[in-house]
Amino acid sequence: MFKRIIFLTLICGRALLSTLNAQSPSDPARYVRPLIGTARMGHTFPGATVPFGAVQLSPDTDTIPYSSDGKYNKDVYKYCAGYQYADPTIVGFSHTHFSGTGHSDLGDFLLMPGTGALRLNPGTADRPGSGFRSRYAHTEELAEPAYYRVFLSDAKVLAELTATTRAGVHRYTFRDTTKSHIILDLMHGIYNYDDKNVWTFIRVENDSLVTGYRQTNGWARTRTVYFAMKFSRPFKDYGMKDFDGNKVYRGFWRKFNQERNFPELAARRMRMYFNFDTRNDQQVEVKFALSPVSTANALENMKAEAPGWDFDALRRAGREAWNHELRKIQVDALSQEQLINFYTSMYHAALMPTTYMDVNGQYRGLDQNVHQAKGFTNYTSFSLWDTFRAFHPYLNIVSPSRNADMVQSMLAHYEQSTLKMLPVWSHYANENWCMSGYHSVSVIADAIIKGVYTGDPGKALDACVQTARNRFYDGLGEYIDRGYISADRNGTSVSTTLEYAYDDWCIAQLAKKLGRQDLYREFSGRSSNWKNVYDARIGFMRPCMADGSFRTFFDVLKTDGQGFIEGNAWNFSLYVPHDPTTMISMMGGKRRFAAHLDSLFTMHLPDEFFAETEDITRDGIIGNYVHGNEPSHHVAYLYNYAGQSQKTQARVRMILDKQYHNGPDGLGGNDDCGQMSAWYIFSSLGFYPLAPASDSYSLGSPALKRAVIHLDNGKTFTVIANNQSPRNVHVRQVRLNGKPITSMMINHADIIAGGTLEFDMMK
Amino acid sequence: MFKRIIFLTLICGRALLSTLNAQSPSDPARYVRPLIGTARMGHTFPGATVPFGAVQLSPDTDTIPYSSDGKYNKDVYKYCAGYQYADPTIVGFSHTHFSGTGHSDLGDFLLMPGTGALRLNPGTADRPGSGFRSRYAHTEELAEPAYYRVFLSDAKVLAELTATTRAGVHRYTFRDTTKSHIILDLMHGIYNYDDKNVWTFIRVENDSLVTGYRQTNGWARTRTVYFAMKFSRPFKDYGMKDFDGNKVYRGFWRKFNQERNFPELAARRMRMYFNFDTRNDQQVEVKFALSPVSTANALENMKAEAPGWDFDALRRAGREAWNHELRKIQVDALSQEQLINFYTSMYHAALMPTTYMDVNGQYRGLDQNVHQAKGFTNYTSFSLWDTFRAFHPYLNIVSPSRNADMVQSMLAHYEQSTLKMLPVWSHYANENWCMSGYHSVSVIADAIIKGVYTGDPGKALDACVQTARNRFYDGLGEYIDRGYISADRNGTSVSTTLEYAYDDWCIAQLAKKLGRQDLYREFSGRSSNWKNVYDARIGFMRPCMADGSFRTFFDVLKTDGQGFIEGNAWNFSLYVPHDPTTMISMMGGKRRFAAHLDSLFTMHLPDEFFAETEDITRDGIIGNYVHGNEPSHHVAYLYNYAGQSQKTQARVRMILDKQYHNGPDGLGGNDDCGQMSAWYIFSSLGFYPLAPASDSYSLGSPALKRAVIHLDNGKTFTVIANNQSPRNVHVRQVRLNGKPITSMMINHADIIAGGTLEFDMMK
Numbered sequence A, B: 001m002f003k004r005i006i007f008l009t010l011i012c013g014r015a016l017l018s019t020l021n022a023q024s025p026s027d028p029a030r031y032v033r034p035l036i037g038t039a040r041m042g043h044t045f046p047g048a049t050v051p052f053g054a055v056q057l058s059p060d061t062d063t064i065p066y067s068s069d070g071k072y073n074k075d076v077y078k079y080c081a082g083y084q085y086a087d088p089t090i091v092g093f094s095h096t097h098f099s100g101t102g103h104s105d106l107g108d109f110l111l112m113p114g115t116g117a118l119r120l121n122p123g124t125a126d127r128p129g130s131g132f133r134s135r136y137a138h139t140e141e142l143a144e145p146a147y148y149r150v151f152l153s154d155a156k157v158l159a160e161l162t163a164t165t166r167a168g169v170h171r172y173t174f175r176d177t178t179k180s181h182i183i184l185d186l187m188h189g190i191y192n193y194d195d196k197n198v199w200t201f202i203r204v205e206n207d208s209l210v211t212g213y214r215q216t217n218g219w220a221r222t223r224t225v226y227f228a229m230k231f232s233r234p235f236k237d238y239g240m241k242d243f244d245g246n247k248v249y250r251g252f253w254r255k256f257n258q259e260r261n262f263p264e265l266a267a268r269r270m271r272m273y274f275n276f277d278t279r280n281d282q283q284v285e286v287k288f289a290l291s292p293v294s295t296a297n298a299l300e301n302m303k304a305e306a307p308g309w310d311f312d313a314l315r316r317a318g319r320e321a322w323n324h325e326l327r328k329i330q331v332d333a334l335s336q337e338q339l340i341n342f343y344t345s346m347y348h349a350a351l352m353p354t355t356y357m358d359v360n361g362q363y364r365g366l367d368q369n370v371h372q373a374k375g376f377t378n379y380t381s382f383s384l385w386d387t388f389r390a391f392h393p394y395l396n397i398v399s400p401s402r403n404a405d406m407v408q409s410m411l412a413h414y415e416q417s418t419l420k421m422l423p424v425w426s427h428y429a430n431e432n433w434c435m436s437g438y439h440s441v442s443v444i445a446d447a448i449i450k451g452v453y454t455g456d457p458g459k460a461l462d463a464c465v466q467t468a469r470n471r472f473y474d475g476l477g478e479y480i481d482r483g484y485i486s487a488d489r490n491g492t493s494v495s496t497t498l499e500y501a502y503d504d505w506c507i508a509q510l511a512k513k514l515g516r517q518d519l520y521r522e523f524s525g526r527s528s529n530w531k532n533v534y535d536a537r538i539g540f541m542r543p544c545m546a547d548g549s550f551r552t553f554f555d556v557l558k559t560d561g562q563g564f565i566e567g568n569a570w571n572f573s574l575y576v577p578h579d580p581t582t583m584i585s586m587m588g589g590k591r592r593f594a595a596h597l598d599s600l601f602t603m604h605l606p607d608e609f610f611a612e613t614e615d616i617t618r619d620g621i622i623g624n625y626v627h628g629n630e631p632s633h634h635v636a637y638l639y640n641y642a643g644q645s646q647k648t649q650a651r652v653r654m655i656l657d658k659q660y661h662n663g664p665d666g667l668g669g670n671d672d673c674g675q676m677s678a679w680y681i682f683s684s685l686g687f688y689p690l691a692p693a694s695d696s697y698s699l700g701s702p703a704l705k706r707a708v709i710h711l712d713n714g715k716t717f718t719v720i721a722n723n724q725s726p727r728n729v730h731v732r733q734v735r736l737n738g739k740p741i742t743s744m745m746i747n748h749a750d751i752i753a754g755g756t757l758e759f760d761m762m763k
Helices: A002-018 A074-079 A295-305 A311-326 A336-348 A391-398 A400-416 A440-449 A457-468 A476-482 A493-513 A517-527 A529-533 A580-586 A590-602 A635-642 A645-659 A675-685 A748-752 B002-018 B074-079 B295-305 B311-326 B336-348 B391-398 B400-416 B440-449 B457-468 B476-482 B493-513 B517-527 B529-533 B580-586 B590-602 B635-642 B645-659 B675-685 B748-752
Strands: A058-060 A092-094 A110-114 A141-144 A147-152 A157-163 A167-174 A180-185 A197-204 A209-216 A223-231 A237-242 A264-267 A270-276 A283-291 A329-332 A362-364 A370-372 A696-699 A706-710 A716-722 A731-736 A745-747 A755-761 B058-060 B092-094 B110-114 B141-144 B147-152 B157-163 B167-174 B180-185 B197-204 B209-216 B223-231 B237-242 B264-267 B270-276 B283-291 B329-332 B362-364 B370-372 B696-699 B706-710 B716-722 B731-736 B745-747 B755-761
Touching (some): A058 A147, A110 A157, A110 A167, A157 A311, A167 A295, A167 A311, A197 A270, A264 A270, A283 A295, A311 A336, A329 A336, A329 A675, A391 A400, A391 A440, A391 A748, A400 A440, A400 A457, A440 A457, A440 A493, A457 A517, A493 A517, A493 A529, A517 A529, A590 A635, A635 A645, A635 A696, A645 A696, A645 A731, A696 A748, A745 A748, B110 B157, B110 B167, B110 B283, B157 B311, B167 B295, B167 B311, B180 B283, B197 B270, B209 B295, B223 B295, B237 B264, B264 B270, B283 B295, B311 B336, B329 B336, B329 B675, B391 B400, B391 B440, B391 B675, B391 B748, B400 B457, B440 B457, B440 B493, B457 B493, B457 B517, B476 B493, B493 B529, B529 B580, B590 B635, B590 B645, B635 B645, B635 B696, B645 B675, B645 B696, B675 B706, B696 B748, B745 B748, B748 B755
Parallel strands (some): A716 A755, B716 B755
Antiparallel strands (some): A092 A110, A110 A180, A147 A157, A157 A167, A167 A283, A180 A270, A197 A209, A197 A264, A209 A223, A223 A283, A237 A270, A329 A706, A362 A370, A696 A745, A731 A755, B058 B092, B092 B110, B110 B180, B141 B147, B157 B167, B167 B283, B180 B270, B197 B209, B197 B264, B209 B223, B223 B283, B237 B270, B329 B706, B696 B745, B706 B716, B731 B755
């Protein structure tokens, strides 16, 4: 906690002075702390980006693909976003980063300015000066929306970063002007397992423009990013080093030396450098535009988004883009810390999925062909196992047209899929098949049912149905035949069965809305398959063998090997968000169920079991309740269905309080592409989408004093919490537009119609 | 010779029977022997292609990248075209081949049908049955224009091949129907030095359509070929093997086994197989379309060029496309063998450069971006050091619009070049920088001066001038400053100086035509630089040091290390095609020069020096005159300038007779992308373009009895040789349209105007 206070003082000083009343101002960006989540497990990045931008220009402190003995290093997991707050050195600034993932990729095109002797190896953090990396101090670092600044003390360069949607913009001030240079590292990559570089192709078009692409085989098996890089003034000279020893065809070496001032370069692994004379002008700016399609498109993107050389104007425009997003919800908070948590959550919930389309509408499809997006913005990086829960529902309220485009992007993926599968975890024209379920159907059904996606709903339903009938996919054939996935063959048989059942219910809801009774019946039937893995004798979901018997070996505290993914039976057994009433009844009725939840939140998970809990710090757990992994995100709201809403209220406020802090270590687990943040936003507002694809929200306990949601349709939905205080967590009465609510639910239509949701908090 | 007769009997039987009068019929394709040049050094391929087609679908007998000890195997040179006539086995049929090159690449997408046990390794030729390769017999092989057939005796499959411009079409008849399968080898490549595969990406779109691409780092550093493959009927099942051990991201392996029936594949090195049930229908046809741009374009190419399943119709259309080319010159020959040599030469002179553009006009440029060809067909694979001499001038007569498009393609390359260089040796959106000079300027100047290229001549001149002023290129800076390239720094200082001087003369001629006196003066001045490397004391061009002295160590018989490329001083010293008169004068006058030529043709080149003569068989040399390498292609015609035309006539006829035969070993050296063949055609017609970019041709001794050239403008130019016989090689009189010629020259305009060139041969 001490550390956290120091951090706040350092980076929040200005904000603290100006907003003591804790009301959101016209510039809510001032409350955003991009550094939150950059320590330990948050896996967020501190660099410059704009909402849902294609470029995330951010410092990388390390990526450590291998330990010193050359073996694969587990520590690489720390570097999913490239930056760890505790690290003493920065390797450089790369242009693509996931936010809050638990697996990784990207880290494309690292730039690093330097002075003095040229070093083309990064060196190691424990030996400053052993390479081009540089020490820095957090006191000389500033991270804001669309702006990042740090002084690189070994490099003797002040580095400033900003971004447009498709371009990163660097401003380097060389404090020492001896042998100023900028390194372009084309080997650097995040999660560079087994050296993911496949090919690099570079053209030095003239004395200040460089284009090229890099192709990698990482988490995405086949991923190519094209770029155009423009310097604000000519370099003196340039060169490269081929770290594969120039395996490229040598016929031209009689004529040329590829490594010095040769403008057409190709290699699997190379680093480049550009020397500048900075004696008369210490600043060099760099515009670095990306494209999924071609260098020609990258250049077109640059010309459209960053035509000139006004770094400060782009920084202001980036911040204004953020304020435009953040002003969608205006809040009165209980504290400065809460304001920071809230707007940083909104910030983290507007980073992914990312724009994957050039200004001319072209993008690369799953088939690796170039497609033209007609009437929508194409997005990529769908971490759907996480984001279907609260993130996409959140967008349905604050950014419906954007979410509609995301649905369209997912349907385009489906059209391009040889397997006729909606995305599972897709990024950069690739399906990486991470995690389980087919949760695209939840996002699609939710967006259609809530009136957000207005494309052809029949085609969308077809895609959902086809996806859910693909027998080859992850036990789905057996699930269809048997009603569950058997533990004999599948290590996550229980959780996948539970997830399929929920997804099927989503399809059923969509079918119902579209009047497809046949499909409604089929998928409603499938949606109760969760019952097939419930062991009533022990009150938990449990691995079930092909012969119908439950697996003998079973430990409800263990996470590994118990039939669940990222959760033990205590956490994951409650995953029936679409039918909590039946589940509660099967689990012994409301009273017994509430006691079961009490145990979950209050028991102690022994260390040996905690060690198996992925992605989570000790702070990320309350009793045995794991908030840092998603399967229990709805659990606190289940008390509502057990007739003990006051416990929902208390638990939600406790989780908000315990799991989200202002410091770099303020997140108890991966932010998971905005899902953790979306949970925070919903819960702070007092309601939560228990089962997306239903149009209702379960009420909790708002944490803010007041919030005004500015809807796309021009209306506002206001949440007011009377008698709000950190200790007043229980709700005496809730009124929607003045009428008391007893169901502890509101509907999406209630929100979209505009109005006021008023909570009277108990003193 | 015995072998040759047997070969003729085998493959020419039908032609022999039907055309005893040796006149070219309406089906000149019957005289084409694609097998000519497939033994030893010819480096031609026997497979199916159409004129200048993008697809060359041909059997590969081996590629042997490594010897058994894992070291690089020099023998790989034999396999520039993938096929060696003496080899006992065929590995399969790949879709891209150079014709007659001395370095290589390509060999993309090998298909191999088989029966019985599936083997995913090719095995070795000395152990039949050790892999998927199969024995075959030349008695069961037929090679025709646009058609190739062979019975694979181990595979027990009759394989037939035909082609459209952008698609290869296979018809496999399974003589044994046990476990019929077709292998798609995505690792196979010609000149697979150091394993050139960079990446492979495959989609099994449905049960009969497969798309994908392969990217290689071979002679072309960055080359990607896209394909779409369609089977005439569904395969039963399919699979792949990843020969890198599935280094691709393993996250999805819990869900899938990539190696069996998984439709989205990616790996660096893989082979696929497709199993068929051939019990009821023994035939499987395969259409395999290529694209330089995308799989979508490959599919579009297939739909445009081979929409249905009529193999025989495509074969007929391919043959008709060939006849359309071949009928441009109708001949009366002295013999069947001459007819075969002539039409096979025309065939070999219509294989390269190849179409490098999709049916929709898109192609990949040197910058790797996709470009749209506006109003021209884009071509690639320009072996300019060879082809500027006679091949492009030949096209200026028989296919001017095609040559104009080739010029346009070269100018597009220039526009896309960061170095502002016209192509040197370019293929597949890459410059490989092979050989010396900047002979694009010869092709461009020749095409403009002869009225063939009608695009903006000023822009074309600018490209030539810029190219010739690029000081960084291969000694050019020194050449500009000093008037020659010094032997101190450059191993081919003499030949490159000579080539630059000729190229500069071409630019001067173009500048003159366009009224650019300044440039005319500049480049006329440079064009006499050949004098700076002439050592009058010994009568040879000779390496000259930076200090102006000639290098002491010098051997006029040696090829290696004497300052020349692919030629010794005897052969290369005569390379002043643009100013033979001055050269002859400097070499002591006409008489002494003629005696010098006599020596060249009659001396014996000792074996130790012959061994250094690249690409040449013993048959490829006459005295010390090396016809199989290009630098002396104009030499026989130099007697004309020494006042001894009768010796030009005799030598030309001797070369025609000695250097071109009907057998697989009928070429004495690499065909060099049609240059050797174009020499044959010109010389057979009785004239030759001594110095392209001049509009004149030097007369020799026609070898045919009569030839009618059907010009694009509807006119005909007829060559008649009265009293023609194998022994009547000397010309008594030549008349153009009845008027005697004393200059031993005709002009391009004389040909294009139509008319008759009549030679009276001495009895």
